Amino acid sequence: MSHTSGLSDEVSEKINDRVLIEYTTEELFAHIKKQTLEFETGEGWVYSDANFFLLQLIVEKVSGMSYSEFLKTKMLEPLEMTHTATINPFKVINEKATAYWKSEDKSVIVNTYRYVDFGPLYNDIGTSVLDFAKWDNAITYNKLLKQSSYDLMWTPFILNDGRQVSNLVDNHTLLLLIIPTDMVGYYINSEGIKECIMLVIQALQFSVCMMTA
Secondary structure, three states: OOOOOOOOOOOOOOEOOEOOOEOOHHHHHHHHHHOOOOOOOOOOOOOOHHHHHHHHHHHHHHHOOOHHHHHHHHHHOOOOOOOOEEOOOOOOOOOOOOOEEEOOOOOEEEOHHHHOEOHHHHOOEEOOHHHHHHHHHHHHOOOOOOHHHHHHHHOOOEOOOOOEHHHOOOOOOEEEEEEEHHHOOOOOOOOOOOEEEEEEEOOOOEEEEEEEO
C-alpha cells in the first residue's frame, strides 16, 4: 500500500486505445502480470491502481470471501453504513449520482468511462455523505482496526536507499464545496482541479463536492 511495488497505474487493457465495456477479474490480473516494472520494488514511488487490485485479490484469498462480501461483513454492517455498496454500472441503484464531463463542443454529457464493468472484484464503491462521515469517524477514533494496524498505516515507508516515501509524493489540497441539490449535474471546471467527487444528500437538499488540487 506504499505504492513502491514498481507496477504502473494501469489495470485494464485497451483495444485500439479504447477501454472495453466489461472485464473479468481474470482478464485484469492477466494484464497486470504482463506489465514491466517501472522500477525495482522498493526503489521508487508511483501511484498505481494495480496495487489496490492485487490487495483485493489477497483479501479474497485470506478471508475466503468475495471482496464485496468482506467489505459488507467487516466494515459496512458493523458501522451501519446502509447507503454504501460496490457499484456495478449495469445495475439500477437507488439514488446513485451520475458522473458527467464536458465534451469538445462544451456540452455536458455522461462520463461513459464510469459505465465500464471491471468485474465482481474491481468496481468502484459508492457511498453517501452520511455514510462517509461514519467511516471517517471510525478511522479517526480507532473503531475499525486494531491499534497495531493504525500504527503501521501511519508509519512512513522507507525506500531501499533510505529515503522516506512521503517526501516524494506531491501534496494535494482538498477543496470541499456545499451546493444546492438542484445544481447537481452542472459541470465544475476550475484551473488546477485534478479530480471531483460528487456526493448527494437528497433528504437534506444539498450536495458535497470534494476536489483535489
